[in-house]
Amino acid sequence: MSDLVGRHSDFVVDVTPLRKQPGSVLRASRSGSLPGLCLSTVSVPDSHPVGVEADLAWASDDVVVTATVRARWVGQCRRCLGDAAGEVGTQVREVYEPSSDGEETYPLNGSRVDLAPLVRDAVLLGLPPAPLCDEGCQGLCPVCGVNRNETRCGCETSPSDPRWAALDALRDN
Numbered sequence: 368m369s370d371l372v373g374r375h376s377d378f379v380v381d382v383t384p385l386r387k388q389p390g391s392v393l394r395a396s397r398s399g400s401l402p403g404l405c406l407s408t409v410s411v412p413d414s415h416p417v418g419v420e421a422d423l424a425w426a427s428d429d430v431v432v433t434a435t436v437r438a439r440w441v442g443q444c445r446r447c448l449g450d451a452a453g454e455v456g457t458q459v460r461e462v463y464e465p466s467s468d469g470e471e472t473y474p475l476n477g478s479r480v481d482l483a484p485l486v487r488d489a490v491l492l493g494l495p496p497a498p499l500c501d502e503g504c505q506g507l508c509p510v511c512g513v514n515r516n517e518t519r520c521g522c523e524t525s526p527s528d529p530r531w532a533a534l535d536a537l538r539d540n
């Protein structure tokens with residue numbers, strides 16, 4: 368996966384102007400596709416460009432990046448197993464430094480800031496682990512299996528399935 372990031376250049380920002388003008392902020396806007404953005408049943412298709420708006424500022428030897436990352440995802444509804452879709456909008460503040468260990472910070476290569484790994488991490492953090500097609504999705508009938516968004520089956524089930532309540536509680540935390 369790091370190979371993919373390393374080859375990708377859509378998200379590279381040259382921060383040479385910051386070196387020349389300490390204290391200034393460089394605003395950069397980038398978009399492109401990042402392969403491999405997925406989490407369980409949720410993914411960002413390669414055909415959906417991921418966007419980032421970033422403010423880059425020089426701080427001694429490091430570059431501080433404040434960014435908003437946006438990506439459209441598709442997935443499978445956890446209740447009815449139908450299509451679900453939505454958008455990630457995540458704000459992050461990260462540091463690029465020349466001697467990065469690649470964990471707490473991102474590597475700064477000369478005047479080259481590659482936003483791709485930051486964007487990747489932000490999108491993965493923002494993807495919903497158990498999405499819904501709609502907040503009001505009625506799900507599948509646990510008795511006969513019909514999609515209750517489309518059909519009323521009349522089976523006797525409790526109106527709030529405790530399994531969903533548990534999932535909802537997890538999701539809201």
Ligand SMILES: [Zn+2]
Nearest residue numbers: 444447500504
């Ligand atoms: Zn659904």
Ligand SMILES: [Zn+2]
Nearest residue numbers: 508511520522
């Ligand atoms: Zn039923």
